Amino acid sequence: MEIQALGYLGFAVSDLDQWAAFAADELGLMVVKREDGKIDLRVDDYAWRIRLSEGAEDDMTLVGWEVADKAALSGLAERLRSSGVAVSEGSSEICADRMVAGLIQFEDPDGLACEAFFGPLQLTQKPFVSPRGATFKTGDQGLGHIVLSTRDKPGLVTFYEDILGFKLSDHINTEVVPGKVLNLSFYRCNGRHHSLALAPLPLPKRLIHFMLESTTIDDVGRAMYRVLENGRHLPFTLGRHSNDEMLSFYVLTPSGFELEYGWGGLAVDDDTWHVKTHNVNSAWGHKFQKPPRKEGAS
Ligand code: FE
Secondary structure, three states, X not given: OOEEEEEEXXXXXXXXXXXXXXXXXXXXXXXXXOOOOOEEEEOOOEOOOEEEEEOOOOEEEEEEEEEOOHHHHHHHHXXXXXXXXXXXXXXXXXXXXXXXXXXXXXXXXXXXXXXXXXXXXXXXXXOOOOOOOOOEOOHHHOOOEEEEEOOOHHHHHHHHHHHOOOEEEEEEEEEEEOOEEEEEEEEEOOOEOOOEEEEOOOOOOOEEEEEEEEOOHHHHHHHHHHHHHOOOOOOEEEEEEOOOOOEEEEEEOOOOOEEEEEEOOOEOOOOOOOOEEEOOOEEEEOOEOOOOOOOOOO
């Protein structure tokens, strides 16, 4: 497959300032204020990994997948087109905006704006420095992972598995939230157990959660206590996932989707891996917690 890693994400958020403060002070990400008013978040040498734009959606509005080079990008574009997917070449303006050497744009069957790119700008002269001393695991495993809600899981499976080339790692059939049995499917494009998961849930937001993996267990503990001290809601408590072995907690972001802050995720060896099935979400923990009642709500 051409896609090698999750490269970048775009979020449209209703409160840029609150998001920037959450990202820097609580998560420990590096915040870069852009001249166009948007905000870039860094976790490594890449010039940016998450772009925050002002918008009422409070959802993910863009996903960028990284490929190796121009030839890989051309191969991917050709396969998308031959599968009936409309593909446009990124203009020099868009490439400059994304700080990449080349990109293509297309949509997944749910209408999510997707890009594939190569040649991302690296800022080794301005190294990533976390305001909270956190360090993140990226490299050949890419940014982390995203979990998409969909009303058309079979359509997305065809798109991501058969056309884009993601490999199925496993399924979890479980009540993630009490009373709702779900078939979750987890897909990889590198050694990270999954960069993408699909959940057949008719939620208003596309993004259920995104995951960032820290390099030390203490980063997870420190981040968890920072968000708790700031009164954030944890939709799932600290736990260890059954499939990717990620030790993590989930925090509700200012946009209402969740962030999984993890450590210790499984690295998959393609030569020995076989597809598995789990019937629990977690080996321990990850206890679901109902959101607090809003003030004034009856
Ligand atoms: Fe996750």
